Amino acid sequence: MTSEDPDNPDNPGNSGNSENADASDTYEDALVDGLVRSAFQVMGVLTRIGAEHDLSLTQLRVLGILRDRRPRMTELAGYLGLDKSTMSGLIDRAERRGLLARGKNPQDRRGIDVFITPEGFELTQRLNEEIRRTLAPVTGRLDPEQRRRLVEMLEPVLTPPLALTQRGAAHT
Amino acid sequence: MTSEDPDNPDNPGNSGNSENADASDTYEDALVDGLVRSAFQVMGVLTRIGAEHDLSLTQLRVLGILRDRRPRMTELAGYLGLDKSTMSGLIDRAERRGLLARGKNPQDRRGIDVFITPEGFELTQRLNEEIRRTLAPVTGRLDPEQRRRLVEMLEPVLTPPLALTQRGAAHT
DNA sequence: CCACACTTGTTGGTAACACTAACCATGTCA
């Protein structure tokens, strides 16, 4: 029971002070709020499960990606939205633990492929297992039909152009 | 254009290799997968927006909590599932920026209340605004009725006993 | 009333993570 209870009953989602406009707008705010809060919940679970195996969230993601890929450092950094230099350290540490490995890329001698080791793969299997088990009580509260619909409705969140304000903030 | 594009098209959710069982189980896996992925998406958005204002995810949460609370260090740490010592640093930095402040607690001279400053409050308003705006294209893909139902279905994720396996691992 | 224990927050030390800037090595193209 190291760090428990990531129930933050509040957070950067607006809470209720809906000036509102019409009903649809109200639901939109509530939805954003719900998405943000559920994101924190889920991240909490992932963080904790990762921590139980000495894995950070990022490491978790890396392993997840490598389950069916053999990308190069840069690609991987691209997936994660991280800098290349960050990847070096990340991969270093994971490699040191034998979870993944670096391999030369024959096509381009600059490139370095990253791939998961059997040991790492096995770990991800266990992790996924545990994640599913942990989330089960939550998902279990919905009946199959609701689950199907929820999956369907999460689709837009997953396939997002999410154009991103992208604004460098401005000083331009 | 520092770090963009946190679209990780994969991650620690199982992808498709459903041994399956029956349909309901399949949906359960898909749901877990969807929840995890959407969580990463949302966190990506929050991280980026925070970064644009030089705020980490945690700082974002802190400000969110303080919007309508005046907790003491320990309580705050409790909400976030963080160590007390972590809070000290977190609050230090935010206080130095004038976003929040520490105040003595008259009842208990050991305790230290934390509260948001007008400046900090204003910032959270802008952040929430931006978050809603950024997520709008996503939520906008659903019609109001779908939004309402999605909110409804996210409920179980937000109100979670989330008992947590808590066990060291289960290799049994 | 005073010694002991507990709570609250801070400090110090360590490690991970993420960024920038600088740097080699390789690849590409004019």
Place this chain on the structure above:
DNA sequence: TGACATGGTTAGTGTTACCAACAAGTGTGG
């Protein structure tokens, strides 16, 4: 070939998070 672009590592900085140890304040029991 020379100029430039790409891929990855290294060095340096700041943040986040942990644990352990501590000072100060609170609250008992004898």
